[in-house]
Amino acid sequence: METTSSVADIQMVTFLLGSEEYGVDVMDVREIVDITDVTKVANAPSHVEGVIDLRGSIVPIVSLKKRFGLPEAAAGDYNCIAVMDFAGALTGFVIDEVTDVIRVARRDILPPLELGSEPWMEGILSLGPRLIVVMNLKHLA
Template identity: 35%
Template structure:
């Protein structure tokens, strides 16, 4: 292995691709526990709008975050392709509602570009980069950072 290869950051190469509105996103496949069809969660009083509630998943109470609401992408429409991606974030299990899951995509480091600096107009701290596969562009999300942000602290208190 040459010196340049060891200096290259080791990024996860497989991403689960999903859609929110017209955009396609990707998260590290290693964070995904399972994909379930959408079912209405039990609502929690005083929870933020993007926290749809909780589900009982084989005895584990799982907070459910609607990513379309979380990213302010308009009113969600729960259709036949709407799914809940169950994630393992540290010691927590969290579900995230997305419009649809498309596939698992393998990206080489050359296919991943840094997220553009949008200044104060857009918070990009949860974006790892942009992955390109032929004509597709995936917005790669650091799901650990996103789910462990200040809002996640609130979710942990709700689910406890």
């Protein structure tokens, strides 16, 4: 007997980085917060913007654009921070905007291209004219 929701399905939050759309498992996303003052941390890697105080928890903030080598937004153009469970700890990822929450079958996620694929790239999802790069946060080092 088949159920409406299967373990082969995944619910994803999709978001924009520039004009590209990415998706992560909704279970990894804790919340989306407005951009706030980020405190710089000396000697942090270049893709780490700093830290914020999120209701008493200190959360590191990572620029996915810098991490992926994408063109950066102009200062002040960041829209929000996706606070995600990354390697067992909360981490904030700067994103341009959340686009959707979708449910898809895992079998519809195509394997990543061999050319230039990264360990964090789980695959590509084609939804009509939309191509979504599906991320696996466990491999985003």
